[in-house]
Amino acid sequence: MTGLRERKKQRTRRALVTAALRSFQEKGFEETTIAEIAAGAEVSARTFFSYFASKEDVIFYDGPERMRYVLGLVAGRRPGEPVAELLVRVIRASLEWAVDPGNFDLAEAAARMELMLTVPSLQARALHVLFEQQLQLAEAVERAYEGELGALEAAAMVGSLVGAVKLTAVMSLTRGDSQEQVWEAITAAAEISMRGLSNV
Amino acid sequence: MTGLRERKKQRTRRALVTAALRSFQEKGFEETTIAEIAAGAEVSARTFFSYFASKEDVIFYDGPERMRYVLGLVAGRRPGEPVAELLVRVIRASLEWAVDPGNFDLAEAAARMELMLTVPSLQARALHVLFEQQLQLAEAVERAYEGELGALEAAAMVGSLVGAVKLTAVMSLTRGDSQEQVWEAITAAAEISMRGLSNV
DNA sequence: TGCAAAATTGCATTCAATGAGGTTTTCTTG
DNA sequence: CAAGAAAACCTCATTGAATGCAATTTTGCA
Numbered sequence: 001m002t003g004l005r006e007r008k009k010q011r012t013r014r015a016l017v018t019a020a021l022r023s024f025q026e027k028g029f030e031e032t033t034i035a036e037i038a039a040g041a042e043v044s045a046r047t048f049f050s051y052f053a054s055k056e057d058v059i060f061y062d063g064p065e066r067m068r069y070v071l072g073l074v075a076g077r078r079p080g081e082p083v084a085e086l087l088v089r090v091i092r093a094s095l096e097w098a099v100d101p102g103n104f105d106l107a108e109a110a111a112r113m114e115l116m117l118t119v120p121s122l123q124a125r126a127l128h129v130l131f132e133q134q135l136q137l138a139e140a141v142e143r144a145y146e147g148e149l150g151a152l153e154a155a156a157m158v159g160s161l162v163g164a165v166k167l168t169a170v171m172s173l174t175r176g177d178s179q180e181q182v183w184e185a186i187t188a189a190a191e192i193s194m195r196g197l198s199n200v
Numbered sequence: 201m202t203g204l205r206e207r208k209k210q211r212t213r214r215a216l217v218t219a220a221l222r223s224f225q226e227k228g229f230e231e232t233t234i235a236e237i238a239a240g241a242e243v244s245a246r247t248f249f250s251y252f253a254s255k256e257d258v259i260f261y262d263g264p265e266r267m268r269y270v271l272g273l274v275a276g277r278r279p280g281e282p283v284a285e286l287l288v289r290v291i292r293a294s295l296e297w298a299v300d301p302g303n304f305d306l307a308e309a310a311a312r313m314e315l316m317l318t319v320p321s322l323q324a325r326a327l328h329v330l331f332e333q334q335l336q337l338a339e340a341v342e343r344a345y346e347g348e349l350g351a352l353e354a355a356a357m358v359g360s361l362v363g364a365v366k367l368t369a370v371m372s373l374t375r376g377d378s379q380e381q382v383w384e385a386i387t388a389a390a391e392i393s394m395r396g397l398s399n400v
Numbered sequence: 401t402g403c404a405a406a407a408t409t410g411c412a413t414t415c416a417a418t419g420a421g422g423t424t425t426t427c428t429t430g
Numbered sequence: 431c432a433a434g435a436a437a438a439c440c441t442c443a444t445t446g447a448a449t450g451c452a453a454t455t456t457t458g459c460a
Contacts, residue, residue: 005426005437012438033415044440049417084397120328127331128324134367155371156364156389157397163363164356167334171355189356196396197284197357200349205406205457212407233446244409249448 013051013061015041020058021111029055029119056125059112062104063129067136070094074140083145083154087161088190090137095186117173130166134158164193213251213261215241220258221311229255229319256325259312262303263329267336270294274340283345283354287361288390290337295386317373330366334358364393 019040023032034055038045052058070090077086099109116126135155142154168189172182192200219240223232234255238245252258270290277286299309316326335355342354368389372382392400 003427008426009438034417035415045416046418046441047439050438053417055416082398083400087397123331124324124328127327128320131323131327131367135371138367138371151375152368152372152385152388153392153400155367156392157400159367159389160360160364160393161397163366164360166363167331167338167355167359168352171335171338172352175351185352188352189359192353192356193360193393194396194398196394196399197287197361198282198394199396200283200353200357203458208457209407234448235446246410246449247408250407253448255447 012041012043012047016043016048016051017058017061020055021108024115025111029115029122056122059115059122060125060129062098063133066094066097067133069097070133070137071140074137074144077144083141083149083157084194086144087141087157088194091161091165091190113173117170130162134162137162161190161193164189212241212243212247216243216248216251217258217261220255221308224315225311229315229322256322259315259322260325260329262298263333266294266297267333269297270333270337271340274337274344277344283341283349283357284394286344287341287357288394291361291365291390313373317370330362334362337362361390361393364389 016037020032020037023036023040026032034048035045037055037058038048041048052061070093073090073093074086097103099106116122138151138155138158141158142149142151145154165186168185169182172185177185216237220232220237223236223240226232234248235245237255237258238248241248252261270293273290273293274286297303299306316322338351338355338358341358342349342351345354365386368385369382372385377385
């Protein structure tokens, strides 16, 4: 299962991520070249591309893992639980997972967030990743509520909740709000999506 | 105001867009080079970049105009109109504007949509553009309802509505739904966002 | 007409990304 | 443990996007 080959690959991948993030913070994203990242991880530039398809991808290495976690939550939903409740539970859990020190170095998570908020190409990529995850989530929800909920209904619900939280979170973050303020803002946004725009 | 110089620039810009879209349809987005687009518009490759910052940008030439239109609607809101109503009105108008034959060639609009749905880098760019527009829209709404609505509340509302419509529209489109079915899906999605997820 | 500003062009350069072919490292199996 | 297969890695070459710069052409205006 976990032979030397596998472990070595993980170590190289990790080294690439670390080297990349360090360079990004030191000289900026656009300013660091693949060659520099590779040098920092002590591999050839060509090898970088057998681990990541692009320079942007280094930042999003945790996408698949996070998604597996989320889909697991949906699949194991509590019987009889309303869709809306499941969704807030899932979003909340996903956000908490992303800042869990057990999964990430906190400083690294902060650095990645900072980059996603400031570098245009990373912002675009982040939105793209999140969008595909929403599609997957919507499909999973539809399957979990087979017969009770249509695909388009599921999409509308996921889109509404994630959309509200996403825009609010970014606005709160770019404002320079504290951790607690951001969390409050997110909670309030979810609340609005749950109750409906007509009832604001 | 509109001298020869200005008109000629617009003609060149238009020629670039047309040439680009034709090539994209014939050989695909990644497969067409800037050199080919420039040749099709009978300018040098270098000139392409004084009109568009990147190959992706050719597809999104109408962003600013559309945004001006939307912001105008918000600024001239009916006094006493509830936020939620204004928002659906704005979204609806923006969507109609995008398929208005007065603003666009219908075939061209369809081609652009197709590209945005299928080419990953264009999808990412489209999501990015839409995201920035949402931020602007939220700020405009906040200003239009000064004192009655906080910035974060406005963001939550815009995010919820646009998020629901966006995800639903894409899902309906990729399914191969007809124009009417897509429109129905969008209407239903907006309805869900308005009434709130708890009431589905 | 002639001059200034703007637009266009060609040229050189950097860098991301991909492909091909050869070399080293790791794993497997007799 | 000694091949031999497979995986990972490296070097080299190539394409194409994107940018800066200096020269040239076109347009607007006095």
